[in-house]
Each structure stands twice: as structure tokens, then as C-alpha cells.
Amino acid sequence: MGRIADITTAQTTEAERRIRAAGQRPTRARLQILQALLNLAQPANHGEIQEYMLTRWAETMDRVTLYRGLDWLVQHQLTHRITADDRVWRFSAINLEHPSHPHFHCLRCGQVLCLPESQLPAPQLPADYRVEDVEMVVNGVCPHCQRDN
Ligand SMILES: [Zn+2]
Numbered sequence: 001m002g003r004i005a006d007i008t009t010a011q012t013t014e015a016e017r018r019i020r021a022a023g024q025r026p027t028r029a030r031l032q033i034l035q036a037l038l039n040l041a042q043p044a045n046h047g048e049i050q051e052y053m054l055t056r057w058a059e060t061m062d063r064v065t066l067y068r069g070l071d072w073l074v075q076h077q078l079t080h081r082i083t084a085d086d087r088v089w090r091f092s093a094i095n096l097e098h099p100s101h102p103h104f105h106c107l108r109c110g111q112v113l114c115l116p117e118s119q120l121p122a123p124q125l126p127a128d129y130r131v132e133d134v135e136m137v138v139n140g141v142c143p144h145c146q147r148d149n
């Protein structure tokens with residue numbers, strides 16, 4: 001414990017700023033998880049988040065703490081959870097400018113990317129249905145994998 005000072009960077013301030021702006025208490029685990037997601041910049045699964053903490057900060061976080069922290073961040077709209085058709089949950093810090101956006105799942109490399117500049121379609125629903133949230137994952141081939149052809 002006490003290593004949080006080691007990761008006190010401009011971005012740590014950003015994680016703390018976001019949690020405080022939500023009127024919440026920035027515990028060490030919440031700060032670390034949100035910080036890792038902000039640094040990763042693209043959706044990451046549980047294993048990738050743990051690996052990031054270990055390789056960058058020499059920090060280990062047990063699965064229960066990580067799962068609880070991620071649930072908390074999702075619940076408080078500081079993080080979004082993406083379910084692609086490989087059934088792996090991935091997490092990404094909320095994009096403040098484009099909080100709702102489609103995601104792209106590359107069928108070759110398996111990466112899932114946020115597409116913050118793309119628009120989500122507005123579904124036409126039967127009467128009496130109300131939209132709360134729209135999720136969309138586009139399957140295809142990412143630019144990187146197309147270059148490798
Ligand atoms: Zn790819």
C-alpha cells in the first residue's frame with residue numbers, strides 16, 4: 001500500500017477529478033482502475049487491465065477488487081462496458097465529448113475499438129417503447145489488419 005504516489009501524474013489527477021466531479025469518494029482502487037482505463041485509451045478486458053497495472057506500476061489487484069471497482073465505475077457512469085460477440089467484457093473510461101458511440105470489433109486481431117466520432121442509429125420502436133440506451137458493435141476488419149494484407 002502507499003504506492004499511489006508512484007502513479008501521481010497528470011492523468012491520475014484526471015481520474016480523481018472525474019470521481020470527485022461525480023460527487024464520489026476516490027478510493028485507491030477506483031483511482032487506479034479509472035487511471036489505467038484513461039491511460040489505455042481503448043477498451044480493455046479484466047486481464048489487460050491487470051497486466052497494465054503490473055507492467056506499468058508493478059501493482060497487483062485481485063480479481064474481486066477489480067470487478068467491484070469496475071462495477072462501481074460503470075454504475076456511476078465513469079466507465080462504459082462493451083460486450084462484443086466474443087462474449088468478453090471490455091471497459092473504457094467514458095469519453096466526455098461522445099459518451100454514446102458505436103464500437104468496432106476486428107474479426108482478424110480481435111481488438112475492440114471505440115468509435116467516438118460515429119453516430120449511433122436511432123431505432124424505430126413500436127409505440128409505448130422507450131429507449132434508455134443503444135449499444136452497437138460493428139464487426140469488420142480494422143485499418144491495421146487491412147494494411148497487413
Ligand atoms: Zn484488426
Ligand SMILES: [Zn+2]
Pocket residue numbers: 080082092101102103113114115
Ligand atoms: Zn467506447
